[in-house]
Amino acid sequence: MKQSIPSTEKDNILNSLKTANTAFQKIYPGDSPERQPVHTVYGGANLFKSDTTMKMGSVSVGNLKTYAPNFAVLARALELPGHAALPSDQKGIEALEAQLKTARSAGDHPAWLAYTVYNKIIRKLEREAIEDFRIDFEDGYGNRPDAEEDATAEFAAKEVAKGMKDGTLSPFIGIRIKPFTEELKNRSVRTLDIFVSTLVEASGGKLPSNFVVTLPKVQIPGQVTALVQLFDVIETHTGLAKGSLKMEFMVETTQSIMSSAGENPLLAMVMAANGRCTGAHFGTYDYTASCNITARYQKMDHAVCDFAHHMMKVALGGTGVWLSDGATNVMPVGPHRGKDLSESQQKENTEVVHRAWKIAYDHNRHSLWKGLYQGWDLHPAQLPVRYAAVYAFFLESYADAALRLRNFMEKAGQATLSGDVFDDAATGQGLLNFFLIAMNCGAIEEQDLEATTLTMEDIRTRSFVKILDARRKKLAV
Numbered sequence: 001m002k003q004s005i006p007s008t009e010k011d012n013i014l015n016s017l018k019t020a021n022t023a024f025q026k027i028y029p030g031d032s033p034e035r036q037p038v039h040t041v042y043g044g045a046n047l048f049k050s051d052t053t054m055k056m057g058s059v060s061v062g063n064l065k066t067y068a069p070n071f072a073v074l075a076r077a078l079e080l081p082g083h084a085a086l087p088s089d090q091k092g093i094e095a096l097e098a099q100l101k102t103a104r105s106a107g108d109h110p111a112w113l114a115y116t117v118y119n120k121i122i123r124k125l126e127r128e129a130i131e132d133f134r135i136d137f138e139d140g141y142g143n144r145p146d147a148e149e150d151a152t153a154e155f156a157a158k159e160v161a162k163g164m165k166d167g168t169l170s171p172f173i174g175i176r177i178k179p180f181t182e183e184l185k186n187r188s189v190r191t192l193d194i195f196v197s198t199l200v201e202a203s204g205g206k207l208p209s210n211f212v213v214t215l216p217k218v219q220i221p222g223q224v225t226a227l228v229q230l231f232d233v234i235e236t237h238t239g240l241a242k243g244s245l246k247m248e249f250m251v252e253t254t255q256s257i258m259s260s261a262g263e264n265p266l267l268a269m270v271m272a273a274n275g276r277c278t279g280a281h282f283g284t285y286d287y288t289a290s291c292n293i294t295a296r297y298q299k300m301d302h303a304v305c306d307f308a309h310h311m312m313k314v315a316l317g318g319t320g321v322w323l324s325d326g327a328t329n330v331m332p333v334g335p336h337r338g339k340d341l342s343e344s345q346q347k348e349n350t351e352v353v354h355r356a357w358k359i360a361y362d363h364n365r366h367s368l369w370k371g372l373y374q375g376w377d378l379h380p381a382q383l384p385v386r387y388a389a390v391y392a393f394f395l396e397s398y399a400d401a402a403l404r405l406r407n408f409m410e411k412a413g414q415a416t417l418s419g420d421v422f423d424d425a426a427t428g429q430g431l432l433n434f435f436l437i438a439m440n441c442g443a444i445e446e447q448d449l450e451a452t453t454l455t456m457e458d459i460r461t462r463s464f465v466k467i468l469d470a471r472r473k474k475l476a477v
Contacts (some may be wrong), residue, residue, distance in 0.1 A: 027267075027271070027319065028317075028318035028319055029318070029319070029320050030318055030320060031318070031320060031433065032278075032320040032321075032322065033462040035171075035440045036322045036373060036374055036437070036440065037131035037132035037171070037172050037374060038131060038373060038374055038375075038386065038387075038390050038440075038441045039130075039131060039132060039374060039375055039376065039377045039383075039386050040132040040133070040134050040172075040281070040324060040374065040375075040376050040377070041053070041056070041130050041132065041133050041134070041170075041376070041377045041378070041383075042134050042136045042140050042176070042327075042376055042377075042378055043056075043133065043134070043135065043136060043140060044136055044140040044141050045135045045136055045137045045140070045141045045152050045153070045156050045175070046141060046152050048135045048156045048159055049159050050159045050160070050162040050163035050166060050168050050169070051163070051166075051168045052133070053129070053130040053133050053168070053169065053170045054129075054168050056129060056130060056380040056383075057125055057126070057128075057129025057130060057380070057383075059380035059381070060125050060129050060380040060381065060383040060384060061122070061125045061126060061129070063332070063353075063380060063381040063384065064121065064122070064125065064384040067332075067349075067350055067353045067354065067357075068118070068384070070090075070093050070097075070118070071093075071097075071111075071114050071115045071117075071118035071119070072086040072087060072088065072093050072096075072114070074114070074117075074118050074121075074384075074388065075111075075114035075118070077354040077357050077358060078357060078358055078361045078385070078388055078392075079358070080113060080114045080117065080388075080392060081106075081110070081113055081114070081396070082110040082111050082113065082114060083114065085110065085111075086111060086114065096111060096115075097115065100112060100115040103115075105398075105399060106399075107399075113392065113395055113396065116391075116395060117388055117391045117392050117395065118388075120387070120391050120442060120443070121384050121387045121388055121391065123442075124387050124442050125383060125384065125387070128170075128171070129380075129383055130170045130383070131170060131171055131172060131441075132170060132171070132172035132173070132174075132210075132374075133169075133170045133172070133173050133174075134173075134174050134175065134176050134214055135156050135160075135173075135174070135175045135176070136175075136176045137149065137152070137153070137175060137176060137177050137178060137188075137191050138176050138177065138178050138179070138216050139216075140176075146187070146190075149187065149190075149191055150190070150191075150194055153190075153191045153194040153195045153198070154194055154195075154198050156175075156195065157194070157195045157196070157197075157198035157199040157202060158198060158199075158202050160173070160199055160203075160208060161199055161202035161203040162202075163208075164203055164206065164208050165203075169208055171209065171210060172209075172210040172212070173208050173210065173211060173212075174210075174211055174212035174213055174214060174248075175191075175192075175195055175213055175214065176213075176214035176216060177189075177191050177192050177213060177214070177215065177216075178191065178216070179215070179216050179217040179218075179223075180215065180218075180223040180226055180227065181217070185226075189230060192213065192230065192234075193230075193234065196234055196238065196245070197234070197237075197238055200238045200239070200240060201238075205238075205239055205240070207240065207244055207245075211245075211246070212246045212247060212248050212278055212279070213227070213231075213245060213246070213247045213248075214247070214248050214249070214250060214281065215227050215247055215248070215249045215250065216249075216250040216252060216283070217250060217252045217253060217283070217286065218249040218250060218251070218252075218253075218256055218269060219253055219255040219256060220255070220259070220265070221265060221268045221269045221271070221272040222272070223249075224247070224249060224269045224272040224273050224277070225272045227247055227273075228247070228272065228273055228274050228276055231245040231247070231276065243275070243276065245276065246276050246277070246278050247273060247276050247277055247278070248277060248278050248279035248280065248281055248322075249269055249273075249277065249280055249281075250280075250281045250282070250283050251266070251280055251281065251282050251283065251287065251308060251312060252282075252283030252286035252287050252290070253286065253287065253290045254287075254290045254291060256269075257307075257308050257311050257312075264311055264314075264315045266280065266311070266312060266315035266316055267315050267316065267319070270316060270319055270321055277321055278321065278322060279321060279322040279323070279324055279374075280312060280316060280321055280322070280323055280324070281323075281324040281326070281376070282305070282308060282309065282312065282323075282324065282325050282326045282372075283326055284298065284299070284300050284305060284325070284326030284327060284329075285298050285326070285327075285329060287304070287305065287308055287326075288302055288304060288305065291304045298329075299328075299363070300325060300326055300327075300328060300363040300366065300367065300375075301362070301363060301366045305326075306370070309323075309325065309370055309372060310370075313370075313371065322374060323372055323374070324372065324374035324375060324376070325367040325370075325372040325374065325375040325376070326375065326376050327375065327376035327377065327378050328356075328359060328360040328363045328364075328382070329378070330356045330359050330360070331356060331378070331379050331381065331382070332352075332353040332354075332356035332357050332360065332379070332381040332382060332385070333352070333353070333356075333379065333381060334348065334349025334350070334352050334353055335348065335349065335352060336348065336349050353381070356381075357384075357385045360382055360385045360386070360389075361385050361388060361389050363375075364385065364386060364389035364390070365389050365392075365393060368389065368390065368393045373390075373437055387441075387442075390441050390443060391441075391442070391443045393443075394434070394437070394438040394441075394443035394444065395443055395444070397434070398438070398443075398444060398448065399451075401431055401434050401435070402448075402451040402452045403451070404427075404431055405428070405431040405432065405435070405452045405453075405454070406451060406452050406453050408428045408431065408464075408468075409452065409453045409454065409467075409471065410453070428464045428468075429463075429464040429465075431464075432459075432462075432463075432464045432467070435449070435452065435454070435459060436459065436462060439459065454467070458470075
């Protein structure tokens with residue numbers, strides 16, 4: 001067959017393309033294969049102890065059972081599908097629960113989703129209520145005398161070391177220091193130094209698994225560069241392995257979305273981290289304030305937040321950096337405290353908590369709809385709703401996603417038509433990511449993979465291309 005391109009010229013061109021492709025892949029390696037937590041819980045550094053996350057888990061279980069003693073109450077509070085038809089009397093609920101114990105999908109019973117979500121929440125809160133915790137030296141701590149913050153940093157570090165020894169820490173943990181502004185940079189660095197140096201000494205030279213330092217209110221890449229340079233110095237002088245310290249930065253100002261040069265600086269901030277950046281977290285209230293949004297309208301689903309989220313996704317898509325939304329600041333806490341409350345006081349508490357739950361649920365669903373699978377929680381009473389939103393989101397889509405992924409597997413990578421939705425190979429990876437995230441957070445379990453024809457071994461590859469490769473090889477034999 002006749003060809004007109006000389007081999008030497010072709011090789012030169014393709015070698016140049018290889019160089020360009022390699023440089024691109026270094027910047028955009030694809031989504032991280034690691035587990036991403038569904039939330040980060042922020043707590044003031046002055047309140048942190050080695051068993052804080054465990055105690056918060058117990059509080060969250062108590063809160064759920066107090067204000068939603070059964071699945072029907074939670075379903076009505078959050079307006080889950082089918083809630084209007086659920087019984088309100090205890091006898092009717094018990095009879096329905098007996099039916100639902102054998103149901104496996106919404107097709108078996110319309111109340112399956114609400115029942116399943118509720119029971120998954122209980123198991124999650126009892127097993128691992130908090131996935132990620134940030135010991136906060138910024139907004140959750142405030143500006144205090146230097147001697148006090150020094151002492152807090154030292155104490156918190158020793159408590160983390162104790163938690164490492166006792167196995168009481170959350171799977172992901174870190175600290176949020178103060179911003180690297182001119183006014184606060186010295187205080188911020190001092191806290192970082194004291195905390196890490198004390199922790200390494202108390203733990204025998206180790207950091208907790210998935211430890212990260214959060215840098216808030218980042219405005220320019222130079223602030224990220226300074227933090228990374230400090231990491232190098234700290235690692236050298238504490239004996240930590242080079243690259244041990246990781247960071248995430250917070251998108252809380254308009255300058256972090258648009259620089260003085262009229263460019264989106266987020267990728268430059270990630271590049272400035274020199275491979276140490278794991279996440280970019282959105283700060284709802286600081287960002288809306290920087291856009292001159294009045295307090296009443298400073299909410300997670302405001303249009304200015306949607307714009308910033310999309311800018312984050314466009315700038316950082318494919319970099320492997322996790323994106324996180326912010327928090328709902330309406331706390332599900334009743335106005336009346338104490339054990340001897342009147343019936344009217346209990347009723348008012350329930351109404352307040354359910355109203356706050358619904359706000360948080362809607363905000364969390366809005367984030368998930370935009371492809372942001374992590375957010376902040378600020379109070380133990382928010383945890384049940386976090387998991388309710390995540391579990392309902394994935395379980396509602398499970399049957400459709402399982403069918404579509406099964407079709408992909410059976411066609412061994414060829415595009416397939418499933419119902420009225422046409423999928424391509426990129427969507428196949430998206431569907432795989434759906435199951436990865438759903439399994440990591442506990443929304444679905446290993447037996448739920450049966451409908452997709454995938455195995456746990458397949459899932460662990462975290463790559464649709466690798467799975468198809470293996471399937472093709474089997475078919476070729």
